[in-house]
Amino acid sequence: MNAMKESPIVNDFVECPLCGGDIFFETHALSCTACKEEYALTEEGVLVLIPEKSNVEWAKEARENAAIINAFYRGRIKEGTGWWIGHKNPYVALLQRYNLLCGRSMAVDMLGRMYSGGTIVDLGGGEGYVDKMILDRFPDKNFQVVLQDMGFVILAHGKERSFQNVQGVDFVASDSLHSGFKAGIFDCAISTECIEHIRDLDLFFAEANRILKPGGRVFLTTPNKQGIAFWLGDRGVQYAKALVAGSFKKVEKVWKSPYGFSDGEEGYEKILSSNEVVEALKKGGFIIEQVIYNQFLGEVFFTIASKARLPLVLVHGAVSSAVALERMANYFIGPVGKFIGFNQVVIARKVT
Numbered sequence: 482m483n484a485m486k487e488s489p490i491v492n493d494f495v496e497c498p499l500c501g502g503d504i505f506f507e508t509h510a511l512s513c514t515a516c517k518e519e520y521a522l523t524e525e526g527v528l529v530l531i532p533e534k535s536n537v538e539w540a541k542e543a544r545e546n547a548a549i550i551n552a553f554y555r556g557r558i559k560e561g562t563g564w565w566i567g568h569k570n571p572y573v574a575l576l577q578r579y580n581l582l583c584g585r586s587m588a589v590d591m592l593g594r595m596y597s598g599g600t601i602v603d604l605g606g607g608e609g610y611v612d613k614m615i616l617d618r619f620p621d622k623n624f625q626v627v628l629q630d631m632g633f634v635i636l637a638h639g640k641e642r643s644f645q646n647v648q649g650v651d652f653v654a655s656d657s658l659h660s661g662f663k664a665g666i667f668d669c670a671i672s673t674e675c676i677e678h679i680r681d682l683d684l685f686f687a688e689a690n691r692i693l694k695p696g697g698r699v700f701l702t703t704p705n706k707q708g709i710a711f712w713l714g715d716r717g718v719q720y721a722k723a724l725v726a727g728s729f730k731k732v733e734k735v736w737k738s739p740y741g742f743s744d745g746e747e748g749y750e751k752i753l754s755s756n757e758v759v760e761a762l763k764k765g766g767f768i769i770e771q772v773i774y775n776q777f778l779g780e781v782f783f784t785i786a787s788k789a790r791l792p793l794v795l796v797h798g799a800v801s802s803a804v805a806l807e808r809m810a811n812y813f814i815g816p817v818g819k820f821i822g823f824n825q826v827v828i829a830r831k832v833t
């Protein structure tokens with residue numbers, strides 16, 4: 482890996498997502514040697530494996546979706562209101578920190594415990610918080626990380642923000658259902674807070690399966706529709722507001738929106754129950770090794786704290802205490818956590 486720009490073949494882990502051909506770098510453009518499709522390498526060094534010309538249905542859709550998501554990220558970066566890119570509202574920023582320290586951090590810990598090195602792909606990894614966590618926490622394991630996302634804008638932003646002079650990370654913008662990675666090249670895949678945005682989960686897991694080595698693992702985090710904390714957090718506040726306003730239409734709107742606060746503006750979202758994730762993984766040729774539920778109380782507490790404008794210093798202290806308490810609670814709660822936790826971590830292994 483990391484051979485980008487050094488050889489006529491762009492690097493050894495990608496292929497043309499349309500035909501599987503090799504991708505070469507020719508003067509100023511990248512192209513497939515077999516089908517002649519063109520690709521791009523941004524000035525920041527992000528390889529864009531979304532076909533530029535093809536009229537195949539998925540390629541057209543991928544171009545449209547990438548344009549939408551890139552515009553969204555540009556706006557959020559400019560405003561300082563990104564969900565994972567540092568929110569200017571300190572309460573939201575603390576909620577982000579809490580979320581990172583719960584499911585995502587647990588997934589990274591598990592990964593570090595199970596692997597002593599190897600290749601990792603982060604699917605839908607955005608600006609690469611999780612990859613930064615992996616490299617910082619396990620500097621001696623020499624993991625090779627590929628950060629993938631649909632939008633090159635967020636990858637370029639993350640690269641500049643967190644990975645300057647960091648070795649062992651490559652950046653690929655592609656459609657996660659047609660990722661452009663070669664078959665059987667990754668030891669594991671991590672994908673955090675991403676699958677709830679995927680329209681076809683079966684295709685997503687089939688693709689994850691294809692690019693993993695035999696026995697390779699996926700580490701997922703995603704909200705848990707079965708947990709009461711999911712219904713009491715921001716969504717609970719929206720219900721309460723709609724009820725106070727006496728507007729049945731508003732109540733109905735919150736009910737119908739898959740995720741209380743997004744209102745559809747952030748694109749497709751479908752929150753999954755734990756059973757749905759497990760079933761989709763099994764269908765994709767994985768066996769489930771572990772499911773850990775998390776974010777039992779924090780989601781509710783931080784939503785209230787933010788609405789009530791509790792002193793920041795108090796909320797800040799509460800983040801660390803909540804994370805420590807919940808990790809301990811997990812030990813006792815076990816499978817019952819399914820009905821409480823806002824979030825779930827799922828680890829599964831490729832068997833077929």
Ligand SMILES: [Zn+2]
Pocket residue numbers: 497498499500501502513514515516517518
């Ligand atoms: Zn091709």
